[in-house]
Amino acid sequence: MSTFIEQIKADSKNIFRDPMISIIPFVPVLAAFALSYLIPYINTFFAIKEYYHIFAVFVIILSPMLYSMVIGFMLLEDRDEQLLSYISITPSGKGGYLSRKMFIPVVASFLITLISVPVSRLSPVHGFLLVFPALVSASGVPLFALFLAGFANNKVEGLAYAKGSGVLFLSILFAFFLPEPIQYIAGFIFPYYWVARVFETVRMTEVNYLRVVIETTAGLSVNILWTYIFLRKFIKKCG
Template sequence: MKSVFHLIKGDMKQIYRDPMLLISLIGPLLLILLVRFILPFATAQFALGAYNGLLASFFILLIPLLLGIMAGFIMLDERDDKMIDYFAVTPLSKQGYLLYRLLLPGVLTVLYGYIYLEWASPVSLPILDKLLVTVMLAMEAPIICLFLVTIAANKIEGLALSKGVGLVVFVPFIVYFVSESWNWAGGILPTFWPAKLFLIEGVHLMNSLFIGVLGAGIHIFYIIQLSKRFLRKTD
């Protein structure tokens, strides 16, 4: 438990000192305010009402992206400073350290995602769809975090890689503009599945369950595989 408190205390100090991490932490809140107060005005001015589902799915995907990048940068710093090796020999263990690092952005994503869906989203989803979207978003932040720390050799590479990772938030445009028979190819990307729930036509319980369960399975697969790769890489 002391190791966890040490991590939390260290995170607070690091985020406060690093403007990029601070922006990643408060960025989702600023995004929510933008969608709540600015987007309706822009939608009315430019007649974008028909694209509300597309815009809602695009903006909500930015939440796990920002938080996943934040967690990834923290882990890259700790790996460079050999802190992961230190935690590996404490009661927390390397697996416990990884669990904490993945839970942090996941929990923050759930909190921000709930506020977004209940207060700011330009479209209202059925309760089941909200739950499924929230579950998948909670796993996307850890996926982004793990992707950065397993691919990047250091924080500089992580910064460059994060720009490429950011492209995944444009997946909703594939779902929206590409024909139904072809856009399923985007299903290999985790962000495809929550976007699909936003853009599905009509309210169909079985369709929502199919998309949600399959999407959650894809997310879990990525987390397991990337976690294994991280643990091997830090041995």
């Protein structure tokens, strides 16, 4: 427990030491608040109200995307400083270190999403039903953090990868505009798809809870699979 607390303190110092990174934890709620006024304002000029739910999904995935970027940069720094080589000989090893590293961002991402969506006022989905897409979304934090840390050679490359991964936002559109058989194929390649898929199901007038559970499980499974793949890549790169 003391090791866990010590790591949280160390990570907090690293986050708030960098001015750019230090504001990222607060961006999701601030962005949701801005969108709560911006999107309705745009709607006065262009009829986009029927697409509010798509903007709501953007709010849901914003938090894990930003949090994973922060953790990814921290892992890059740890790797460059050869910290993981020393950690590998400790009792908990790299696995324990990475688990502790990911725990707080995953939980924070989940909780921030539950706050951000109501703040955005872009969707009637809230409370218990919002838990399902928020859970799938938060499970993407380790995935994208390890993706950045596993493929980037430095922070500059990491930033480029982070920007490039922004195109994955477009995969949420599959849940709204592609026929379902094709959707599910895309879902094995694009993790963000499942956030939109689950959200689309829970926002129905009559919610099919069995379908919600199945889609949530599918989303979590895909994220876990990709997390494992990127974890292997990251460990291999660490040497």
